[in-house]
Amino acid sequence: MGLPDRHPLTVFLSAGATTDTTLARRLLSRAADVIVSWDELPGDSAQRLPGIPDSVDALIAVIDRRSMPTGVLLELGAALGRGLPAIILLANAELLNALPPSLRELPIVVATEAGDAVAQRLSDTIRSAVDAARASYVPEPPRTTKTYLKEVRERDWADESERRVATIFAGLGARVVGQEPANTSSQVDLAAWIPGLPSPHLNPVLIEVTGRRPSIRAKEQQLLGFLHDRGAQLGVLVIPEGDTLRWNVAEGKAIIVISIDRLSQLTADSLMRLLMDGRNKLAHAAP
Secondary structure (H helix, E strand, C coil): CCCCCCCCCEEEEECCCCCCCHHHHHHHCCCCCEEEEHHHCCCCHHHHHHHHHHHCCEEEEEECCCCCCHHHHHHHHHHHHCCCCEEEEECCHHHHHHCCHHHCCCCEEECCCCCHHHHHHHHHHHHHHHHHHHHCCCCCCCCCHHHHHHHHHHCCCCCHHHHHHHHHHHHCCCEEEECCCCCCCCCCCEEEECCCCCCHHHCCEEEEECCCCCCHHHHHHHHHHHHHHHCCCEEEEEECCCCCEEEEEECCEEEEEEEHHHHHCCCHHHHHHHHHHHHHHHHHCCC
16 A cells, blocks of 8 residues: 555654654555654754755654644744645544644644555555655745734734734744643743744744743743754743843853843844844854
8 A cells, every 4th residue: 555666755753752653653654665753863953853854755743632742843844944745644633623723734634543544545645745746846935924923813822922922023024833732831932933044954943932020041041941952043032121132152052032122123134133143153152
């Protein structure tokens, strides 16, 4: 039931740390030649995320809970940003309504058991997506700021500050993904794909939004941990008050601490200059 004799097919299996991928691997073994996961990609953690699109032919995201892991969202974003076919494999049909609106547009297969019908459907779905991408690659038309703002308006946020920050970045042309569910301390608040950054290693930018009277040092350390966990380079820590704007460069990561009012004054050009400043600080290891 596998694919016809063609170019060997390699798929990337994206799943949460506690997700049981046994069923997914059984199904994929009948649809692909090689299955790789996060820890099987070459390089260290900082290299793996941007390396996904270059190493595989398609990404399969396994979703088995309503709370979608941030890592899966980041891996989907990295794949879609590079034009890699992505397919959602749901553990049950009830999870469909829990998907962010932008992900419901992707091919979706519900896999409750490893029967022939499910395996055939998954095989056909992967084959169709990969063949279409190989036959004629046409970059997806750029999504507009209006689309990104619509996505922000349609989802629930932990609080008004998080919504405001997401709206600011979307208004500057960034695709913003919030954690599911909102307000989970073990996951970063937002991830933003900023158009125009010169290297795929710089996207996504991870964003943490603090509450009132935060321990800024503690929040910086928390965001630094998120950056290491996801192999990201740039972080933004948004604080509620003041006129703060400063960089903290440590452990090969750059975090800008900025007040929400200062953030709201940025234009797309000034945001890009700011992020490039962080990139340059990293390159020269100069705080």
